[in-house]
Amino acid sequence: MTDVAARATAGFRAAHGTEPTGRWAAPGRVNLIGEHTDYNDGFVLPFALPLRTVAAAGPQDGERWTVSSELSDSAVSFDAGDLASPGRVTDWAAYVAGVVWSLREAGHRVPGARIAIASDVPLGSGLSSSAALEAAVLAALVDLGGLDLPADRQPRLAQRAENDYVGAPTGIMDQSAVIRCRAGHALFLDCRDESIEHIPFDLDAAGLAVLVIDSRAPHRHADGEYASRRASCERAASRLGVPALRDVAVADLDDALARLDDDETRRRVRHVVTEDQRVLDTVELLRAGRVREIGPLLTESHISMRDDFEITVPEIDTAVEAALAAGALGARMTGGGFGGCVLALVDADRADAVAAAVTSAYAERGFAAPGTLTVLPAAGATRLD
Ligand code: ADP
Ligand code: MG
DSSP states (O other): OOOHHHHHHHHHHHHHSSOOSEEEEEEEEEESSOOSOGGGTOEEOEEEEEEEEEEEEEEOSSSEEEEEETTSSSOEEEEHHHHHSTTSSOTTHHHHHHHHHHHHHTTOOOOOEEEEEEEOSOTTSSSOHHHHHHHHHHHHHHHHHTOOOOGGGHHHHHHHIIIIIIOOOOOSHHHHHHHHOOTTEEEEEETTTOOEEEEEOOTTTTTEEEEEEEOOOOOOSHHHHHHHHHHHHHHHHHHHTOSSGGGSOGGGHHHHHHTOOOHHHHHHHHHHHHHHHHHHHHHHHHHTTOGGGGHHHHHHHHHIIIIISOOOOHHHHHHHHHHHHTTOSEEEEESSSSSSEEEEEEEGGGHHHHHHHHHHHHHHHTOOOOEEEEEOOBOOSEEOO
């Protein structure tokens, strides 16, 4: 397939018969470690993928926006009046309208624009195609309008588009990652105060790579299960008299568990508290340049999600087991669970062999073939030209 930026430009020409002013790109992301810690005020450690969404954009008169995507047959047009009526812009274009709406809500004068979208980020696999779309559009509008919106304020604004306009309740991780990540680094994000730190994650220099495996498992009851895990964590925090589970230290975990009266809640709490610690331990190892040594933490995270938080499915566990058996240094499900992706830390020269081992384990069990992709940590949203 042609380069994604060239496809965005071709889409712009086809829709508008003219050249775009510029092109802006934003990546997908994976979370290296720290699952279901975000809404517990804890820690996450995502990095950006080399897969990107590109917005080719140019001006349009008045307060009117016209957007097309290579994934959709027709362009969608909306104006300031449409934005004022909730539900007027729907489906995929709502992510774009949401960004315009969110900018306007924050008091920015958003320029009318034509935007054409192309993307290499798979949709709905948990690699955050939604945040990539928001961030690419946001970057385009900020530049086209010369808006005063520094990068550190952009994630909240994009999150608001998704939460309050599209209506998808997500945390701040996705937008922070796709906007703020740096190549060769992971983004250490404290979900309580939203502070970030760029942590060196130079896989290439260590002869390593991350294999991302799209489980292709159907998301079974994911929304309901997510809500029930979240409710369970909030109940436990209030029972323990802390603002959030982030406030339970690993050293106090046994005491805390003894104060809870059912085994399921104890296991949910144990996952969150130990997962926060695993993020901190991973960050320490990466700061010390000991990249290979994070493998066991990844695998422990998986076991905790499988046994304590109970959010994995057979396809996901199969991928992790097969990757480890084929020599991965560590492997875990990444994302909210009940489907989505697995990541495995591998020696770069073993990546293809590990991918092949996972594919054949899937075939043996009669699962639909997984998607596999070898990646290095890439950069966040940027203007291309
Ligand atoms: P994820 O973010 O994990 O990929 P979501 O369900 O959060 O999954 O977001 C996927 C949705 O984002 C799609 O259903 C579509 O509405 C929108 N989207 C993402 N990328 C594109 C694109 N390139 N073109 C059109 N819509 C897109
Ligand atoms: Mg998303």
